[in-house]
Amino acid sequence: MPFKTLLFSKQDTIAVITLNRPPMNALNSKVYKELGKVIDELNEDSSVKVVIVTGAGEKAFAAGADITEMVNLSTTEMHEFCLISQDAYNKFEQLNKPTIAAINGLALGGGCELAMTCDFRLASENARFGQPEINLGIIPGGGGTQRLPRLIGLARAKELLYLGDMIDAVTAEKYGLVNKVVKQSELMNEAMAMAKKLASKPAVAMKVLKNTVNNGVEMNITSATNFETNSFLVTFSSEDRLEGMKALLEKRKPNFSDK
Structure with a gap:
């Protein structure tokens, strides 16, 4: 499966999707379209039992939507962008096999929203999370206002959404946004170990x-x-x-x- 913004690999029954737009892995319409395509293919691939999604490099899982693409869009064009992103997020959430987000560095805005569509979230010690859209005069458009309260409760979600502040990995684990925090060097090993355990299930x-x-x-x-x-x-x-x-x-x- 050749992609321009993603890397894709398979290790036995485990697929790994890597967002590949370093250094910050910003999410543009091309990324969302390719994510939708790879999920469609994985839904039909019975040889894959677990999917891991991560980001290339050490700075970011995904630091949010690509503002350089968004800034000059008309409202109509932005609506189309939202539909494309929502399609990718919904497909990821509804994928017919377990998913693990391996989060290294920043997971902000759309990156945090992508992580929230996964069944499990493992974070390295340097991970940072947030929905900073309010600081840009907008609100989340990829499910952040809905998935975040469902995951961490209304009060904590409002705190992150209204203030637009970042939280570290330990705080994210405390809030229930993250399942486990691990050393940066062990992130993919931990994700793969969990994936192998999940893959052993019927x-x-x-x-x-x-x-x-x-x-x-x-x-x-x-x-x-x-x-x-x-x-x-x-x-x-x-x-x-x-x-x-x-x-x-x-x-x-x-x-x-x-x-």
């Missing part, structure tokens, strides 16, 4: 599990638990369910076929 159940969590959380509790029951029955009909239960009874490691 793919059918993992796909259904992600869909159930992501969609159920938006429902009332009665609808959500009914949705969960129906989703559970889908996994119960899988070959891996039978293998998993037999392996437990036989006191051996399961050999999942992802069917």
Whole structure:
């Protein structure tokens, strides 16, 4: 898959997407279009079970949207830009396999929004997070006003959104924005270790599990638990369910076929 703004690699069942616009990996319309394209392809690639997204270099995961592209856009053109970015973010969030953001350096604005679409966020000690759009006279346009409160709560989200300040990795972990903070030199090793553990799980159940969590959380509790029951029955009909239960009874490691 040749891309101009991304690097793509596969290690067994793990795919790694690297934002490649150093030094700050600013997000322009080309990046968003290529992200959408690679996610479409990964959705159809059953050989990939986990996806890691990271940024090239040591300065930034992604320091935000490319202001040099945005500054001269008309309102109509900016609306199209927003639609392209939202399409990429939504596809990333809805990808039918687990995703890990490996965050090194700045994750601001659109970069923070991209990280929030992932299932897990691992940050190096030098990572910094923020939604600084208010300082430019605008507000987030890639889901920041909606995903951030859902992740860290309304009060903390308003603090970051209204003030436009950055927080460090330790604070982000305290707020619940980050799952784990690791040494900068160990970031990709930690991400790969988590990816390998996730990849060892049965793919059918993992796909259904992600869909159930992501969609159920938006429902009332009665609808959500009914949705969960129906989703559970889908996994119960899988070959891996039978293998998993037999392996437990036989006191051996399961050999999942992802069917």
